[in-house]
Structure formats: structure tokens, C-alpha cells
Amino acid sequence: MNLSFSEEDLKFQDEVRSFIAENYPADIKNKMDNGIPVSKDDIQTWQRILSKKGWFAVNWPEEYGGTGWSITQKHIFQNELADANTPTLVPFGVSMCGPVVYTFGTQEQKDRFLPGIINNDVWWCQGYSEPGSGSDLASLKTKAVKDGDHYIVNGTKTWTTMAQHADWIFCLVRTETTDIKQQGISFLLIDMKTPGVEVKPIITIDGSHEVNMVYLDNVKVPVENLIGEEGAGWNIAKFLLAHERTGIGGIPALKREIRRLREITSELPLGEGFLKDDELFMDKLNKLEIDLLAAEYSELRTLAAMSKGGHPGPESSILKIKGTDLQQGLSDLFVEALGYYAHPFMSEDDLISNEGRIGPDFAANVMPHYLNYRKVSIYGGSNEIQRNVIAKAVLGI
Amino acid sequence: MDFSLSEEQLLLKDSITTFVDKDYLFDVRQKNIKTELGFSSDFWKTFADLGWLGMPFSEADGGYNGGPIDLMVIMESLGRGLVVEPYIPNVVLAGGLVSRLGSEEQKKELLPKIISGEIQMSVAFSEPQSRFDLNDVITSAKKEGDSYILDGYKSVVMNGPSSNNTIVVARTSGNQLDKEGLSLFIVDPSLKGVSLRNYSNVDGSKASEITLENVSTPASSLLGNEGDAFSALEEVIDLATLAISAEAVGIMEKMNEITLEYTKTREQFGETLSSFQALQHRMVDTFMAYEQTKSLLLMCAAKLTDKSDDAKKAVSALKYQVGIAAKHVGEESVQLHGGMGVTDETNIGHYFKRLTTIRAIFGNTDYHLKRYSAL
Numbered sequence: 001m002n003l004s005f006s007e008e009d010l011k012f013q014d015e016v017r018s019f020i021a022e023n024y025p026a027d028i029k030n031k032m033d034n035g036i037p038v039s040k041d042d043i044q045t046w047q048r049i050l051s052k053k054g055w056f057a058v059n060w061p062e063e064y065g066g067t068g069w070s071i072t073q074k075h076i077f078q079n080e081l082a083d084a085n086t087p088t089l090v091p092f093g094v095s096m097c098g099p100v101v102y103t104f105g106t107q108e109q110k111d112r113f114l115p116g117i118i119n120n121d122v123w124w125c126q127g128y129s130e131p132g133s134g135s136d137l138a139s140l141k142t143k144a145v146k147d148g149d150h151y152i153v154n155g156t157k158t159w160t161t162m163a164q165h166a167d168w169i170f171c172l173v174r175t176e177t178t179d180i181k182q183q184g185i186s187f188l189l190i191d192m193k194t195p196g197v198e199v200k201p202i203i204t205i206d207g208s209h210e211v212n213m214v215y216l217d218n219v220k221v222p223v224e225n226l227i228g229e230e231g232a233g234w235n236i237a238k239f240l241l242a243h244e245r246t247g248i249g250g251i252p253a254l255k256r257e258i259r260r261l262r263e264i265t266s267e268l269p270l271g272e273g274f275l276k277d278d279e280l281f282m283d284k285l286n287k288l289e290i291d292l293l294a295a296e297y298s299e300l301r302t303l304a305a306m307s308k309g310g311h312p313g314p315e316s317s318i319l320k321i322k323g324t325d326l327q328q329g330l331s332d333l334f335v336e337a338l339g340y341y342a343h344p345f346m347s348e349d350d351l352i353s354n355e356g357r358i359g360p361d362f363a364a365n366v367m368p369h370y371l372n373y374r375k376v377s378i379y380g381g382s383n384e385i386q387r388n389v390i391a392k393a394v395l396g397i
Numbered sequence: 398m399d400f401s402l403s404e405e406q407l408l409l410k411d412s413i414t415t416f417v418d419k420d421y422l423f424d425v426r427q428k429n430i431k432t433e434l435g436f437s438s439d440f441w442k443t444f445a446d447l448g449w450l451g452m453p454f455s456e457a458d459g460g461y462n463g464g465p466i467d468l469m470v471i472m473e474s475l476g477r478g479l480v481v482e483p484y485i486p487n488v489v490l491a492g493g494l495v496s497r498l499g500s501e502e503q504k505k506e507l508l509p510k511i512i513s514g515e516i517q518m519s520v521a522f523s524e525p526q527s528r529f530d531l532n533d534v535i536t537s538a539k540k541e542g543d544s545y546i547l548d549g550y551k552s553v554v555m556n557g558p559s560s561n562n563t564i565v566v567a568r569t570s571g572n573q574l575d576k577e578g579l580s581l582f583i584v585d586p587s588l589k590g591v592s593l594r595n596y597s598n599v600d601g602s603k604a605s606e607i608t609l610e611n612v613s614t615p616a617s618s619l620l621g622n623e624g625d626a627f628s629a630l631e632e633v634i635d636l637a638t639l640a641i642s643a644e645a646v647g648i649m650e651k652m653n654e655i656t657l658e659y660t661k662t663r664e665q666f667g668e669t670l671s672s673f674q675a676l677q678h679r680m681v682d683t684f685m686a687y688e689q690t691k692s693l694l695l696m697c698a699a700k701l702t703d704k705s706d707d708a709k710k711a712v713s714a715l716k717y718q719v720g721i722a723a724k725h726v727g728e729e730s731v732q733l734h735g736g737m738g739v740t741d742e743t744n745i746g747h748y749f750k751r752l753t754t755i756r757a758i759f760g761n762t763d764y765h766l767k768r769y770s771a772l
Contacts, residue, residue: 290714390681
């Protein structure tokens with residue numbers, strides 16, 4: 001057992017740190033540090049910078065443009081990205097569609113879709129959930145009926161994150177109605193510009209536009225956009241659920257955020273002193289920090305097991321539950337730290353107006369973040385579904 | 398980054414697991430804890446023969462040069478078997494202090510006998526008012542000629558009843574809460590003025606209340622330099638905290654297994670308990686509590702091995718987490734057993750009792766959260 005970084009690892013850490021310091025655009029950094037929402041352009045700019053360096057599709061096999069890094073190096077890389085408060089990489093192309101295409105796709109499909117993902121020219125979104133299919137994903141009803149060399153797709157997808165920016169959507173569709181609902185599902189790639197695709201925003205309780213409804217009305221999709229066999233979609237969905245999910249806990253970002261909160265406790269006045277003098281508040285902060293440490297080492301254990309050929313199956317469910325508990329817990333502590341100043345609602349215009357903000361500078365996005373983060377225990381398989389997965393796969397019940 | 402155990406550590410784990418599964422049977426344990434000694438001297442001999450008692454000592458002292466990770470492996474496996482034999486008081490606490498502070502003569506006199514299992518030792522560090530603060534010591538020692546005169550009271554001394562050599566923490570100078578001025582004495586319990594009130598703890602282990610009244614102990618019984626014991630004592634208690642945390646992790650792992658097995662066989666409403674989702678989710682939560690604690694255990698063992706700057710902080714993070722998880726896993730295991738969980742004949746309740754005492758040993762969650770915050 002040896003948990004310390006080698007000389008080589010430390011050198012790698014320096015390399016990553018200086019690359020970020022030299023290449024992270026100041027205007028994007030300014031937005032991130034001041035709680036101003038970043039645009040699609042900002043994210044794309046940053047992802048292209050990483051891509052040009054060969055550091056974007058970190059987890060892909062080297063033959064498709066991956067890095068070939070060790071587990072420790074990947075861990076260091078994620079930590080450094082989070083430390084520097086860079087925009088979260090959008091997972092739909094690089095972490096979801098890409099791995100499906102290189103694992104299940106034909107050579108032709110790989111040649112067609114992978115370059116757009118790795119170069120950030122094509123943006124993807126995920127068409128899984130439907131109005132009638134939330135946790136019970138396999139009950140999905142969107143139909144794809146074969147008509148010559150096309151599928152005709154009809155149905156509605158919901159909670160589609162970033163659909164308003166996406167060029168393509170990967171969808172689970174029903175190609176056959178069978179007794180067992182997991183059968184007859186297929187994995188289909190659809191160009192968002194195809195006639196019959198319509199996107200309508202869903203505004204969430206924090207006032208933001210992240211998610212959408214996607215209506216599919218007689219959408220004509222060429223059969224060559226089917227990934228894998230017809231009817232094999234559920235297996236691909238399961239593969240995706242277990243694939244690259246160790247990052248779902250968001251541990252590196254949590255480490256940065258908790259450090260920030262600790263700084264804030266020395267800045268926020270309380271009586272004649274500062275918030276850090278409030279023992280009850282500091283207790284909560286310290287407890288959360290210990291929980292985070294446990295989650296971090298749980299993630300490292302999983303990564304280490306994977307590097308020896310293990311499978312990140314049910315462990316990713318544990319990380320999802322613990323990570324999202326922590327994300328919600330920390331977002332709540334930020335709200336508590338602010339007291340009344342968590343309440344003013346600041347629009348995007350307010351954030352950059354000359355009048356200045358109301359309350360402490362960082363206050364503006366604290367409550368929206370808390371509200372927005374109610375989602376994390378719901379999406380990606382709700383935490384109750386994750387418990388079902390662990391009960392079945394780990395406890396054998 | 399590598400979490401795996403070495404070949405030797407795997408063998409060690411295997412050897413203890415085999416012993417626990419084959420020889421350390423529940424009803425044998427229950428009989429042993431009801432004897433006056435409170436444990437099996439035959440088993441203790443086995444521990445010595447298999448080299449477990451010599452693990453943490455240097456080769457020069459007759460040991461095997463084991464580190465914190467070896468200690469973790471031993472205690473996790475002993476925990477799974479609910480082993481009551483006093484490994485921590487003898488090997489980790491007393492052995493740890495003697496090997497760190499002892500003169501050549503003291504080491505030669507005591508360490509081979511600890512390793513061979515010939516003697517029993519204990520460390521009397523707590524007092525009624527001190528709770529978990531190692532520096533809070535009223536018991537006094539005053540030098541008089543070639544002797545020290547000890548006066549005071551030591552509480553809940555683990556393995557006190559069997560101990561032939563009790564290391565007493567006493568104050569040779571300073572005020573009650575000072576870290577400076579603490580000294581250690583290896584006291585023969587048969588000395589005039591030493592009186593013991595011996596008893597069993599709820600977890601089956603034995604302990605003593607020790608009164609020291611005008612006890613004259615020879616100056617040669619001083620262990621280490623006068624007034625300078627605190628840092629070694631703290632270091633040894635930190636290592637013992639890792640050890641008892643490992644024991645707790647072993648216990649929790651075992652309790653989760655026992656409980657899961659029980660719910661798979663027990664039927665109500667025509668179905669096994671394990672088929673009820675309300676219970677499944679609770680078992681997932683106790684499983685996660687175990688996993689989270691195990692992660693911090695590994696982290697802490699590695700940091701103690703590396704002598705990291707933040708090793709003390711890691712110890713407190715670990716023991717805090719152990720306290721939280723022990724309460725959660727312990728209480729849930731009993732609840733999921735229904736009425737059987739509260740009977741004396743079922744093993745789960747005995748695991749629960751040990752897990753419950755561990756919550757306080759070497760500091761409870763409040764103590765370690767405060768220490769974590771202050772470090």
C-alpha cells in the first residue's frame with residue numbers, strides 16, 4: 001500500500017498546473033470566479049484549448065485520441081482543473097456518446113462521429129428521459145419505425161440538458177414492443193436540424209435554462225445512425241451507466257468549494273468578529289470536510305481497483321450517492337453562511353451592472369446554486385435507484 | 398497510488414482469519430469472558446506463537462518491524478472475530494511506550510516477555526475528570542530519594558486486572574492541564590498503597606479502577622525522561638486509535654454480513670425480510686457507512702506510515718467517522734434483527750456492545766471533531 005505521489009506524478013502535476021495557468025483565458029476565469037454564467041462559446045473555447053493539447057478525451061483509448069494516463073495522473077488532472085475553477089467539461093459528447101461509438105459503433109460510425117466530439121465541433125445532448133419515463137427508464141415510449149433505409153421517430157424527450165445548444169442528440173427509442181420492456185430498445189443518433197425536431201425550454205427553480213423538452217414529430221433518421229444491433233439499446237444504456245461514472249461525485253470541485261467556504265468564514269462579519277467564531281457553523285463545515293475526505297478516498301480506491309482491471313460497476317453508485325449528498329450539503333452551508341444575503345435574486349444583467357451587487361460579491365449565485373443542486377440526487381438515476389442498484393449488485397438481494 | 402496489501406500482509410490476514418473462523422468460536426468466547434481472567438491464555442499463547450504479538454516491534458527488540466498497515470490488518474481481522482484478548486493494551490499501548498521511551502535495560506526486561514506473551518501490561522492514562530484529554534492529569538509523582546511517591550486515581554484501565562506491570566501517567570510538575578510535566582512509571586500493582594477495583598466492561602473486556610495512595614516506586618521504574626512523556630503518549634494513543642478504528646471496521650464489515658444473511662433467511666408476510674425495499678435501502682446505507690470508514694482507515698494508515706504532517710488530523714478524522722458509523726451500523730444491525738437482536742444468545746448484540754464501547758475509547762466523535770478543527 002502506497003498512497004503518496006511519485007516524483008513523476010509531482011512533475012506531471014506541475015506540468016498540468018502551468019499549462020492551465022498559461023492557457024486558461026482570463027475572461028472565462030473572471031466569469032467563473034465571479035459567479036457569472038459562462039456561455040456555450042466560453043465552454044467550447046476552453047474545451048478546444050484542452051483538445052488541442054490532447055488533454056480533452058482523457059479517458060478514451062489512445063488509438064481514438066485518449067491520453068493513456070495512469071489513474072493517478074487522471075486524478076491529478078481533474079484536481080488541477082477543479083482547483084483552477086475551470087468550466088466543467090460537458091459530458092454528453094466526450095464522456096457518453098464517444099465511448100458508446102468507439103465501443104459499439106462500426107468503423108464507419110467511428111470515423112464519422114469521433115473527430116467531431118474530440119475537436120468540439122459537434123455538440124451532443126442526451127435523449128433518455130420522457131414525460132412518462134423517469135426512474136423507470138425502460139418504460140420509454142418514443143417509437144422508431146423502420147421505413148426502407150430510414151427510421152421514422154415519434155415521441156417526446158425531457159430534461160434534455162443543453163438541447164438548445166446541441167447539434168446532435170443520442171436517443172433511446174423503442175423499435176419493437178415486447179413483453180419484457182428492456183427488450184426492443186435501440187440506440188439512435190439524430191441530427192437536431194432534421195425537420196420535426198423541436199426544442200422547448202424548461203426553466204428550473206433557480207431561474208436558469210439548462211434543460212428542455214425535445215419533441216420528435218415524424219423525424220426521418222437514416223438507418224446508418226443506429227449504434228449496435230437493433231434492440232440492443234438497453235445494454236448500451238447499462239454500459240453508459242457504469243462507464244466513466246466515477247467522476248460523478250464531483251469530488252475535486254467540492255474540495256475547491258469547501259476551501260472557498262472556509263475562506264469566506266474569515267471574511268463574513270459576525271458581531272465583533274467573523275463567521276469562523278461560530279462554533280456550531282464550523283462544526284458543520286468540519287463534519288462535511290471529513291465526509292468529503294472519506295468520499296475522496298473511496299473514489300481513489302475505486303480508481304485504483306479499475307487500474308488493475310476491475311469494473312466500476314456498483315461502486316459508481318456509492319460515489320454518486322455520497323458525492324451528491326456532499327454537493328447538496330455544501331450548497332446548503334453556503335446559504336446558511338450568508339443569512340439574509342442569500343435572498344436577493346440577481347439576474348444575469350444585475351451580476352454585471354455598474355451598480356454593484358447586493359451583499360457580498362460571491363452571494364449572487366449561492367441560493368441559485370442550492371436550488372439548482374436539488375437536481376443532483378434526482379438525475380443520473382435518482383439516489384433511491386442507486387440504492388436499488390447497490391442492493392442488487394453488491395448485497396445480492 | 399496503490400491500496401493493495403503486500404504478499405506478507407495478505408498472509409498475515411489469512412492466518413488471523415483462519416484462526417478466527419476455525420478456533421475463535423462464539424460460544425467459546427462467551428465462556429472465556431465469564432472466567433476470572435476474562436480471556437483465554439491458550440489463545441494468547443497462540444498469538445505469541447504465530448508472531449502477532451511481536452509485529453510492531455523492531456527486529457533489534459525481537460519483533461518483526463511491522464508498521465501501521467500491519468497493525469491495521471491484524472486489528473481488522475481480530476475485529477471480525479470479536480476477539481477479546483487484550484492486544485491493544487499490551488502490544489500497542491504498553492509495548493509502544495516501552496519501545497519508544499524505555500532504557501536498554503527496561504526494553505530487555507519487558508519487550509521479549511510482551512512478545513512471548515509471558516506478561517500482561519496496561520497503561521493507566523485516564524482519570525475521572527480527564528475524559529479523553531491526555532494532558533489532563535491530577536495523579537502526582539514526587540521524587541523522594543531513590544523513589545517516587547505516587548498519589549491519585551486512574552479510571553477504567555483496560556486490562557488492569559491481569560496486568561503485572563502497569564504504566565501509570567503521573568504529573569511530576571506543572572498544572573492539571575499542562576502538557577509539560579507528565580511522566581510515566583512502570584508500577585508493580587502489588588506495591589503497598591496500590592489498590593485495584595476490578596470489573597468487566599459491557600463488551601466482555603476487563604478493566605480496573607486504580608487508587609494510588611502514597612505509593613513508593615523505585616526511581617528505576619521511571620519510563621523515559623521526567624516530565625517529558627506527553628508527545629510519546631500522544632503518538633502511541635494515535636496509533637492505538639488507528640488500531641481500534643481498524644477493529645471497528647472489521648466489526649462493521651462482519652455485522653453487515655451477519656445482518657444481510659439474517660434478512661435473507663428470516664421470513665415475514667410470506668417473504669424474506671431482504672425482499673422489502675425499506676430494509677434494503679437501510680442495508681445499503683450501513684454498507685456505505687462501512688465503506689466510507691474503510692476509506693479513511695486506509696488513508697490514515699498510509700499517512701501514519703509516511704509520517705505525514707497531517708497524520709494527527711487524519712487520526713481524528715478517522716475516529717470521528719468511526720464514531721458516527723459505529724452508532725449507525727450497530728444500531729441498525731440490531732433493529733434489522735428484530736427481537737433476536739436484543740437477546741444475549743445472538744452474536745449480533747455482542748458485536749454491537751463492543752462497537753458501542755469503541756465509540757468512546759481514545760476519544761468520541763465530539764472530542765475528535767474538536768481536535769480535528771483545532772489541528
